Amino acid sequence: MKTDFSIPRRQNFRGILVVFLMDLFKSIKHNIYVFLPLLSSKVREEYLSIVLVVLGVLIILQLLYSYKSYLNYKFHVHEQRFFLTQGVFNFTDTDIPFDRIQNININQNLIQQILNVVGFEIETAGQSTAEIKIKALSREVAQELKETLLKTENENTSEEQIKDEIESKASTKSKVLFQLDFFELLKVGISSNYLKGFGLVLLFISTLFQYLQEIVLNIFEVDFDDEYLSQFQGTFEFIIGLIVFLLAATFIVTIGRTVIKYFELKVTKMDEDFEVEYGLLKRVNQIIKKNKTQVFEIEENPIKNILNIKNVFISQASSQELNNKKKIAAIGISDENIRILFKSLFDLSYPQKFININSSKRLMFRLMIKNFILSLVIGLGLIMWQGFLFGFISTVILLGVFFFIAYKTVQKSHIGVSDDLIEIQSGSIHTNRKYIAVHKIQTISLERNLFQQYNKHADLIVYTASGKERISYLKYEEVLEIVNYLNFKVQESELSWI
Secondary structure, three states, X not given: OOOOOOOOEOOOOOHHXXXXXXXXXXXXXXXXXXXXXXXXXXXXXXXXXXXXHHHHHHHHHHHHHXXXXXXXXXXXXXXXXXXXXXXXXXXXXXXXXXXXXXEEEEEEOHHHHHOOOEEEEEEEOOOOOOOEEEEEEOHHHHHHHHHHHOOOOOOOOOHHHHHHHXXXXXXXXXXXXXEOOHHHHHHHHHOOOHHHHXXXXXXXXXXXXXXXXXXXXXXXXXXXXXXXXXXXXXXXHHHHHHHHHHHHHHHHHHHHHHHHHOOOOEEEEEOOEEEEEEOOOOEEEEEEOHHHEEEEEEEEOHHHHHHOOEEEEEEEOOOOOOOHHXXXXXEEEOHHHHHHHHHHHHOOOOOOOOEEEXXXXXXXXHHHHHHHHHHHHHHHHHHHHHOHHHHHHHHHHXXXXXXXXHHHHHHHOEEEEOOOEEEEEEEOOOEEEEEEEHHHOOEEEEEOOHHHHHHOEEEEEEEEOOEEEEEEEEEHHHHHHHHHHHHHHHHHOOOOOO
């Protein structure tokens, strides 16, 4: 290796600017409310010069703090352990054995892309977030450090053996398995979940409404009193226009989020592992390791099926239950590429055959209780706003939609069991199928409320090193057979869960 990590070293020199800008943006984000008084023209006229002076002083102090933080941030590697010293006023020493390292991520946000450096994160067992976050390394040094930390040889390994292994790895050809171009990203965006985009549009509109109202009032001298608004909002043209605008804005926002987040997504096969890289404003580099993979999830929906694409999410061993943001995503891929991933990670062909146990129709009752309450609350609000007829019709429509979603949820909910894997299916409009190797199951438990005890049903919960998976409302006798079988298979297996 070119870099000697046994000697304590700092981040890249450009890290001073990276640390400063990232800390500055973080401070602004957490204290944005301080700038709200500047929206008033009176405050700007009387106090703008004072505000600018104070901001200038704070920026200089932030720069000095970031420079001192850069100087005191030093790391090195010694005897299969990673050491880090950091701090400005209070110093912290961190010591991490190699065998406690769970994941290593190389990321690159917009600031790091501009300055041509990368961020380096180390996730360990026992921590809910990345324990080590190095903000500025050259990509070459980051790759070398990553290889060093993932090395599992003993301390007594000879330099000759290490050199031979490095040359062997260098000679191994990496194969690009899958790469998304712009038009394929558009297909993924078109088939994405629009609820998030719709929420962003509503948040944007609600945030800007008061400012737009003031602008229109000053320019066009429109009187936005309650009577005028109620008359305007009650017109058919306004409602139709609002619906069209929201749908169009949601469509654009959803596709835009997808393109920005997964820009130039690439999946590369390296021996038994895979490297996933994507992102425009934040470039993310993650490794899918065979031994650490816990859950293999396939997501599809009717639009994705028409476009012949699916999304794959990989959950790896972690000290916390992973949310969707923490999972490694390979979106918009074909069935053939899914077969390659599945075969590499499980040593099994895809698809597999399972004996399925379906959720009971009684699950409908549980789902519809909260949906019924939600529909009534929304309906009462609409009755107070637009009258009884409009509110009643809207409530009936909502109940119909919720009933259909609950029906599809129950229809798709099941657990499948084979000799080597379990399959957990869920969803309503979307369909999610999660595959877990039997030997990687850590704990199995049953939960039964009073109603389930009376009608002889139970929820099955499967725990892995990446979190838990729940299958609701299975018949008690059937779920007991599954528990006994899986416990037997786990105890019988000599394979490691990680």
